[in-house]
Every structure is written in C-alpha cells, then in structure tokens.
Amino acid sequence: MAGLSGALIGCGFFAVNQMHAWRDIEGVSIVAICDRDPERLRLVGDQFGVARRYTDAAAMFAAEKLDFVDVATTVGSHRALVEMAAENRVPVICQKPFAPTLGDAKAMVKACADAGVPLMVHENFRWQSPIQAVRAVLDSGEIGTPFFGRISFRSGYDVFSGQPYLATGKRFIIEDLGIHILDIARFLLGDVSSLTARTKRINPAIAGEDVATILMDHAGGATSVVDCSYATKLAVEPFPETLIELDGSDGTIRLAQGYRLTVTGKSGTKVSDVSPPLLPWASRPWHNIQESVAAIQQHWVDCLASGQEPATSGADNLKTFALVEAAYAAGASREPVQIDALL
Ligand code: NAD
Ligand code: 89Y
Structure with missing residues (x-):
C-alpha cells in the first residue's frame, strides 16, 4: 500500500523507537505529531523532521487527514485517545498496557468495532x-x-x-x-x-x-x-x-x-x-525490543493493506x-x- 499518512500521539521515552521504525518502513510517513508537553514535541519534531505539531489531540484529528494514529502515551490517556480515534474513524495502534482496567479495555475494543476501525495493541515482545x-x-x-x-x-x-x-x-x-x-x-x-x-x-x-x-x-x-x-x-x-x-x-x-x-x-x-539484529538506530541492550517495534509496525502496515486482523488486535489483547x-x-x-x- 503506497503513501500511508500516520500521526504519533505521545513523544516521550519510548516513542522515539517508534519514530525510528516508522522512518524505515516503506510507504509510511508520519505527517503530524502530538504531545501536551511542548518540549517533547520540539525534540521529536526536530529529530524526525515533522513540521505539523499539536499539543492537543482533538485539534490534530480536526486538522489532519490521517490513515492511522499511533498512541504512545502512558496508560492514563489511552482510553480517551483510542475513543477519539474511533470517533474520527482513524485506525489506531495503542501502546501497552492497553488500559487501566479490563472494563476500560473492553469499552475501547467496542468503540473501535462499532466504528469499524482497525485497532492493534503495541504488544511487541x-x-x-x-x-x-x-x-x-x-x-x-x-x-x-x-x-x-x-x-x-x-x-x-x-x-x-x-x-x-x-x-x-x-x-x-x-x-x-x-x-x-x-x-x-x-x-x-x-x-x-x-x-x-x-x-x-x-x-x-x-x-x-x-x-x-x-x-x-x-x-x-x-x-x-x-x-x-x-x-x-x-x-x-x-x-x-x-x-x-x-x-x-x-x-x-x-x-x-x-x-x-x-x-x-x-x-x-x-x-x-x-x-536479534542490531538495527542502525538501535542500541544495546534495548536492540531486542527495538527490533520488535519495527516488526510489529510492519505487521500493522501489512494488515492495513490486506484487511487482516492484527495478531495483537484489541480483541486479542483482552x-x-x-x-x-x-x-x-x-x-x-x-x-x-x-x-x-x-x-
Ligand atoms: P513517557 O512519559 O516518556 O512519554 C509519554 C508522553 O506522552 C509524554 O511526553 C507525555 O507528555 C505525553 N502525553 C501523555 N498524555 C498525553 C495526551 N493526552 N496527549 C498528548 N500527549 C500526551 O512514557 P514512555 O516511557 O514513553 O511510555 C509510553 C508508553 O509506552 C507506556 O504505556 C509504556 O508502558 C509503553 N512502553 C512500551 C514498551 C514496549 O516495549 N512496548 C517499552 C517502554 C514503554
Ligand atoms: O515499560 C517496559 C516495557 O514495555 O518493556 C520494558 C520496559 O521498558 C521496562 O519494564
């Protein structure tokens, strides 16, 4: 599939790995990023050359035309952001732990299923x-x-x-x-x-x-x-x-x-x-995890292209x-x- 436009929400410690992996995956470009912390937004935006930057996810969904969104915030914000993606009919990846409780997780899976939106949990190990x-x-x-x-x-x-x-x-x-x-x-x-x-x-x-x-x-x-x-x-x-x-x-x-x-x-x-191989952007001892980030993100792109359910879909992750x-x-x-x- 050519020319997928994605956005990343949450530009913290781990998201940098996700950005490196997206940069290496053919046919994907991260066109916008969001973080409520302007300093993180600046650091990641400058490192990966992303010009469209938002401190508010709702504003990003309103302004951007996205093929998917990658949520890399910590667990407290996952439900609101996944439900926002569903409301905006944007396929969504969400970092683990998927939700604070199983009740929240079930609601998130239902919101995406009701909206007909693919959902994958970034369960990379x-x-x-x-x-x-x-x-x-x-x-x-x-x-x-x-x-x-x-x-x-x-x-x-x-x-x-x-x-x-x-x-x-x-x-x-x-x-x-x-x-x-x-x-x-x-x-x-x-x-x-x-x-x-x-x-x-x-x-x-x-x-x-x-x-x-x-x-x-x-x-x-x-x-x-x-x-x-x-x-x-x-x-x-x-x-x-x-x-x-x-x-x-x-x-x-x-x-x-x-x-x-x-x-x-x-x-x-x-x-x-x-x-595991040491990817060019990876560093020991994290390279094992970093390679799996690239693998799961490639899987997501393959699933979007084929219409297949991701191995670690929201439903699976429950x-x-x-x-x-x-x-x-x-x-x-x-x-x-x-x-x-x-x-
Ligand atoms: P972090 O605190 O360094 O980064 C999270 C970022 O999200 C912060 O910059 C914060 O400002 C931003 N943020 C929070 N709520 C937001 C919102 N509503 N809108 C916009 N931005 C928001 O956290 P981290 O260490 O990068 O972890 C992020 C997630 O990644 C966690 O869920 C963690 O468990 C997971 N993680 C996964 C792996 C893995 O191998 N899969 C490894 C490490 C961390
Ligand atoms: O947050 C954790 C994860 O998902 O993998 C290792 C970690 O970074 C620390 O336990």
Whole structure:
C-alpha cells in the first residue's frame, strides 16, 4: 500500500523507537505529531523532521487527514485517545498496557468495532526474533505437543531512570512487564483457563510489586509458569531477555541467556544463536525490543493493506489483559482465578 499518512500521539521515552521504525518502513510517513508537553514535541519534531505539531489531540484529528494514529502515551490517556480515534474513524495502534482496567479495555475494543476501525495493541515482545524462533520450532513439530512452559524475565536493570513513572504506580511489574511475558505464554501455549499468583515488593523505593510468580493452566492442556522480577541481581545482567523452557511430548526447547536456543527433538539436538539484529538506530541492550517495534509496525502496515486482523488486535489483547487483572486478583486473594469469568 503506497503513501500511508500516520500521526504519533505521545513523544516521550519510548516513542522515539517508534519514530525510528516508522522512518524505515516503506510507504509510511508520519505527517503530524502530538504531545501536551511542548518540549517533547520540539525534540521529536526536530529529530524526525515533522513540521505539523499539536499539543492537543482533538485539534490534530480536526486538522489532519490521517490513515492511522499511533498512541504512545502512558496508560492514563489511552482510553480517551483510542475513543477519539474511533470517533474520527482513524485506525489506531495503542501502546501497552492497553488500559487501566479490563472494563476500560473492553469499552475501547467496542468503540473501535462499532466504528469499524482497525485497532492493534503495541504488544511487541512476541515479535522479538528469538521469540519468533521459538514459535517456529513449535510449529515445525520437532518437540511434539508442549505440556510445560516456563517463561521467565528476571533482572536488576534500572528501568526507573528512563521511565520514572514506573516507580510511583500502585501496580508495577505485572502491568508493565509481566503483561508482555503473559502474552508470550499465550503466543506459545495458547489461551489460559485459570491462573494463580504470588507477588512481592523487594525494592523499598518503589510503590508497586517488583516480583511476580504466576502459575497457569492453558486451555490446550499445558501448564506454565511465568516469573518476573526487577529485583534480581545477576553476574551478567540479562535485560531485556525473556528466557524460555518448553517441554513437549517429543523433546524440549531452551532459550537461554545470550540468545542461545537449544532444541532437542525428533532429529536430535541443535544449538543456535538467535540474537536479534542490531538495527542502525538501535542500541544495546534495548536492540531486542527495538527490533520488535519495527516488526510489529510492519505487521500493522501489512494488515492495513490486506484487511487482516492484527495478531495483537484489541480483541486479542483482552485475553492477555485479563491475565494481568487475574494475576493481581490472585496475588491479593491467594486463590486461583478463572479467566473465562473475566472475559
Ligand atoms: P513517557 O512519559 O516518556 O512519554 C509519554 C508522553 O506522552 C509524554 O511526553 C507525555 O507528555 C505525553 N502525553 C501523555 N498524555 C498525553 C495526551 N493526552 N496527549 C498528548 N500527549 C500526551 O512514557 P514512555 O516511557 O514513553 O511510555 C509510553 C508508553 O509506552 C507506556 O504505556 C509504556 O508502558 C509503553 N512502553 C512500551 C514498551 C514496549 O516495549 N512496548 C517499552 C517502554 C514503554
Ligand atoms: O515499560 C517496559 C516495557 O514495555 O518493556 C520494558 C520496559 O521498558 C521496562 O519494564
């Protein structure tokens, strides 16, 4: 599809990655940007040469003719901005976490569906090339039917210096990072029927939980453990690697630190390096995430061209978001939560 005109709302810390990726995608140009902070607007506008700049999203929708809008603000503004896009009949991408509550998320999906507007949640971790490599091994049938998974993200990386708001919210790791790891668990093992969780706060300087351990039953029969921590100090810092163990009826997959993939299956054992490429604008250790930003944005463009529903559409993301809500509920009650009851 030639000549898509997009706009970005929210020109903060992470949006710079999105702007780099848009610049590299053929047939797309970001024609307008919006941020209520004039300094962020100036910085991003100057860096990427975007002249049309707005401090008010409604004014931007009124003045611009857009093929899509990319919402990269923090969660508090997502519902209003997605609903504004729907009212203006503009296809919309929204950053994770999609909404503050599952109720808001459902309303946002409905607003876009009622308006006939495509909606994709920027749930990019499943687009990381190491994660795609694991999915490809599963699809090959090499390890048979998976019956167990451990999807793990444990780090001591200082995420608070770049994203200070992460230290202040009542909710932290499940809503911010666990959401990605839960989505990867769904991507690899299918939808979840029930879940139980334990949460902890180790870092006294933050308001929310920084450790979560979640046990899940998948509808297809597998059991998984999703474990996340930002309180784990290791000899070699793994941020932002997701480590994976999958056991199947005919073999195993191990995605270990350093992007080392070991597959033991029907045709023996094979070890490979599935390191993500370092895109020209990317920097370590974020390059893994940065590459997935480019991949998901390309997917969005492909979906707009073909009319296909994005893999992480709003409707799909409700099933990931329900796991976030369920993990908080289960962590508080120490009781299992049935997922279907939330959806
Ligand atoms: P940030 O605070 O640095 O940037 C957000 C920007 O949005 C700010 O400049 C703010 O002024 C602007 N803004 C807020 N409300 C607005 C509104 N109504 N209209 C216009 N501008 C508005 O935040 P960030 O760290 O860039 O995070 C943004 C989002 O990206 C968050 O939801 C975060 O969870 C997500 N994120 C995703 C990933 C990922 O890998 N997918 C990684 C980091 C952050
Ligand atoms: O906000 C988070 C995300 O989505 O990926 C990593 C992160 O930046 C910090 O946890």
